Amino acid sequence: MKNPVYKLIELTGTSDVSMEEAVENAVKRANKTIKDLCWFQVVETRGNIEKGKVHQWQVTIKVGFAVKP
Amino acid sequence: MKNPVYKLIELTGTSDVSMEEAVENAVKRANKTIKDLCWFQVVETRGNIEKGKVHQWQVTIKVGFAVKP
Amino acid sequence: MKNPVYKLIELTGTSDVSMEEAVENAVKRANKTIKDLCWFQVVETRGNIEKGKVHQWQVTIKVGFAVKP
Amino acid sequence: MKNPVYKLIELTGTSDVSMEEAVENAVKRANKTIKDLCWFQVVETRGNIEKGKVHQWQVTIKVGFAVKP
Amino acid sequence: MKNPVYKLIELTGTSDVSMEEAVENAVKRANKTIKDLCWFQVVETRGNIEKGKVHQWQVTIKVGFAVKP
Amino acid sequence: MKNPVYKLIELTGTSDVSMEEAVENAVKRANKTIKDLCWFQVVETRGNIEKGKVHQWQVTIKVGFAVKP
Amino acid sequence: MKNPVYKLIELTGTSDVSMEEAVENAVKRANKTIKDLCWFQVVETRGNIEKGKVHQWQVTIKVGFAVKP
Amino acid sequence: MKNPVYKLIELTGTSDVSMEEAVENAVKRANKTIKDLCWFQVVETRGNIEKGKVHQWQVTIKVGFAVKP
Amino acid sequence: MKNPVYKLIELTGTSDVSMEEAVENAVKRANKTIKDLCWFQVVETRGNIEKGKVHQWQVTIKVGFAVKP
Amino acid sequence: MKNPVYKLIELTGTSDVSMEEAVENAVKRANKTIKDLCWFQVVETRGNIEKGKVHQWQVTIKVGFAVKP
Amino acid sequence: MKNPVYKLIELTGTSDVSMEEAVENAVKRANKTIKDLCWFQVVETRGNIEKGKVHQWQVTIKVGFAVKP
Amino acid sequence: MKNPVYKLIELTGTSDVSMEEAVENAVKRANKTIKDLCWFQVVETRGNIEKGKVHQWQVTIKVGFAVKP
Structure with a gap:
């Protein structure tokens, strides 16, 4: 596809x-x-x-994907 | 729920x-x-x-919410 | 409309x-x-x-639009 | 006016x-x-x-205005 | 006092x-x-x-104060 | 001129x-x-x-120029 | 506790x-x-x-904790 | 090639x-x-x-390329 | 003066x-x-x-001053 | 060596x-x-x-090393 | 000491x-x-x-030091 | 030379x-x-x-130079 457009979402x-x-x-x-x-x-x-230990890792990312033309 | 995933949108x-x-x-x-x-x-x-006064405050925020598993 | 709210998406x-x-x-x-x-x-x-030339320009933008009240 | 130019000052x-x-x-x-x-x-x-209380809020802003053509 | 030194803490x-x-x-x-x-x-x-309303404002600041010489 | 001073304005x-x-x-x-x-x-x-097209490009720049000594 | 205050330290x-x-x-x-x-x-x-290998990972973090009222 | 390494230079x-x-x-x-x-x-x-016109555009880029394994 | 306003210029x-x-x-x-x-x-x-030596230091600063009420 | 100089490259x-x-x-x-x-x-x-999974981690680093005097 | 931990304070x-x-x-x-x-x-x-001259240089630094194990 | 290209290295x-x-x-x-x-x-x-004094100043700079056409 010529000149694709991508969308980025944040999770x-x-x-x-x-x-x-x-x-x-x-x-x-x-x-x-x-x-x-x-x-x-x-x-x-x-x-x-929690209780002096890492209880949950939280990594925020942007994810990119091609949108339909 | 174990390991929830959150989405952030910008408003x-x-x-x-x-x-x-x-x-x-x-x-x-x-x-x-x-x-x-x-x-x-x-x-x-x-x-x-407008007319030398703040007419509209515009605050851009990211809002986070849990997405269904 | 009073106090409109806008959404921004990233493309x-x-x-x-x-x-x-x-x-x-x-x-x-x-x-x-x-x-x-x-x-x-x-x-x-x-x-x-590609082949020593810019083959594709990729510009990421945020686009804002009013959401319905 | 076509293609206005704006100036920003910092206060x-x-x-x-x-x-x-x-x-x-x-x-x-x-x-x-x-x-x-x-x-x-x-x-x-x-x-x-001062004396353990906020005595003065100081907010730095950029202000934009159209300059005459 | 000549040449005071300040400490900054984050709250x-x-x-x-x-x-x-x-x-x-x-x-x-x-x-x-x-x-x-x-x-x-x-x-x-x-x-x-919480329940679609801001339940708690959280503002992180650095606070500066002079340390004793 | 020795040690010139420049001013920057934002437009x-x-x-x-x-x-x-x-x-x-x-x-x-x-x-x-x-x-x-x-x-x-x-x-x-x-x-x-406007109408789904870029209607106006807005580029903010700092412009530098020598001030008179 | 109403309106808790947190301190952040950097390690x-x-x-x-x-x-x-x-x-x-x-x-x-x-x-x-x-x-x-x-x-x-x-x-x-x-x-x-050291010797062409990662010898020590160094991760700087801010750690937040509630201070007593 | 598995796990390629890229170098970035600034121009x-x-x-x-x-x-x-x-x-x-x-x-x-x-x-x-x-x-x-x-x-x-x-x-x-x-x-x-120069003479009130843009005389030279200067764009700094990082360029990435695969280095030989 | 109550609530002074300051201007910042860049030099x-x-x-x-x-x-x-x-x-x-x-x-x-x-x-x-x-x-x-x-x-x-x-x-x-x-x-x-110039000639492999620093010929001119260029430091950009913002300077703040009170504007008349 | 007195006053070593280091170079940083980006990979x-x-x-x-x-x-x-x-x-x-x-x-x-x-x-x-x-x-x-x-x-x-x-x-x-x-x-x-690829196929909904992380296929390749890409971490950009700056690497520093002493240059010969 | 294996895996030392450092604290950073801001002054x-x-x-x-x-x-x-x-x-x-x-x-x-x-x-x-x-x-x-x-x-x-x-x-x-x-x-x-003060009086059109730099009266006091103020440099904010982070200082790092090893904490006892 | 028309349209020179410069390289920046980090030291x-x-x-x-x-x-x-x-x-x-x-x-x-x-x-x-x-x-x-x-x-x-x-x-x-x-x-x-070292010993409570600055022992070594370390300033990282980017240095730019024209590359041969």
Whole structure:
């Protein structure tokens, strides 16, 4: 397709394991309703602490995908 | 729910009264179509001037809410 | 309408001609599904290189439009 | 007028009451010497503390206005 | 005092009323344990949403105060 | 001249044709009242949309020029 | 508690294993002297290289915790 | 190739015609000594003014290319 | 004076000696036409190189001063 | 050596496993041609998505190393 | 020590002589109460103007030091 | 030469005396291998502390120079 247009949406994925899993969870969820996800960019990394340990990794990403012409 | 995923959308609320009301108006409008709004972050504050007075406060916020698993 | 609320979406338009056309293509596409587009802001300008030449201009913009009250 | 040009100046307004009043004071003052002020953007919010209380809100804004052709 | 040195600490004040009150609450609390608070700068403004309304304003500020020589 | 001092002013130029023309229009206007303009830096690129097309390119620049000693 | 106030401190955690462990180490250390740690935000990620390999991950975070009223 | 590594270099291209030509000139020059240029990102746009007109567009870009394994 | 308003202007001072002298030169020049200069903030530090040595320090500052009520 | 000078280069490492491996791959590659790598800083984290999963982690880093006197 | 943790505090040093002395004054003061200061980063450079001259350099730095395990 | 292209490299100069000397040292070193250095921009200022004093100023700069056509 000539001159494709992409849309970017912003999601926060979470995980109690790792930053990577937090991103994967956001991507997996986006894939349920959006086809043809292309790329992501990490916007911010935060997290919750409980009992002196990281309880939840929270990684905010922008996900880009081609919109139909 | 384990490992929730959140979506962030960007809105500009307006008010002729205050920055707070501009935010409230954006949140109130988002609440009409989206359930379970969780948090917001102020992105930018601008405004219109008419006759040498602030005529409209324009506060752009990101609003986050949990998406269904 | 008193105290309108605007939504901003993020799009990457592309063109093999110019930055302006990349923006125009993103705006044109947004106009197919959204009425009353009001303004845009350029977020980032990138591009693809092939055979030592710019092959595709990629301009990411935020597009703002009034949401129904 | 076709292709108007705008100038932006930077002002810090102050108030012992609120951020909004600090902005209003800067706009009011600009209006004394400049006609046709159009818009403002908040650049920074600071303040003075005296006796453990906010004594003065200091909001720095850019104010835009059309210059004569 | 010649060549004073200042320390800056970062606090998040909260309020269910306004951004100003959130800042005031942070300043008031800092004043309990630190003397001679001098100034603050707003770093970030966020908030919690409950039942479609802003439930808590959260303003993060840096507070500066002179340290004893 | 030894150790020249420069002033920077901020302008938003507009054009219905291109980003370049928007910059040129701001520079042309500044040249009416200021001599010896030296350089510019692009600060922000925005625009108006009407009927689903870019109606006005708005490019904000800083323009630098030497001030008389 | 109504209108809690939070303090943020900045720490750099290190690890020879992963970014996550570097964060965990900073949080674990903070927990020794501060109760009720609530959240963290990643500020910067750096590291040392020795013999052509990453020898130490260095992740700077802000850690937030409620201060006593 | 599995897990390619890319290098980014920073160049300022110039043109007396347009921003796009300034980028093209930088890319064209990089292509003389580097094979397989992949992409670019615009970092900054500046320019020289002479006789009240833009005399030279100066666009700084980062150019990325795969390095040999 | 209650609720003073301040204006900020942007200047680039130069010096062949040091960054401090570049700032001093900009302040000295501003003082010729503006009374009651209050403070400055460094915005950017650049310089010219000639024959492999720093030939000119260029420090861009914002200078703030109270405007008459 | 007195007053060492360091050079920083920018690389994007990739991995289908983790952010850490992407950084390691960039460092490993740099080590092939540059001796005495000292440190790195993460500049940006992006990635490719294929079939709804993260297919490639792309971490851009700056790598610093001492240059010979 | 394996996996040391560092704390960063923010200080504003002042001097009527130079930026370097302002930094030195902040470091010297921090050294009175904190052992094993390791590094600093300049965050912001400002200053006071009196009688058209720089009266006080104000340099804000972050100072890092290892915390006890 | 029409439409020159410039390359920017990033260097960290060090000095035990001043920020200016740190910059000079980086420029001097670059001049050994690169001809026609044109300008520099300060990117970051850091330093090492030993025995409660600044032991080494570390100034990271970008240095620009014209590349051969």
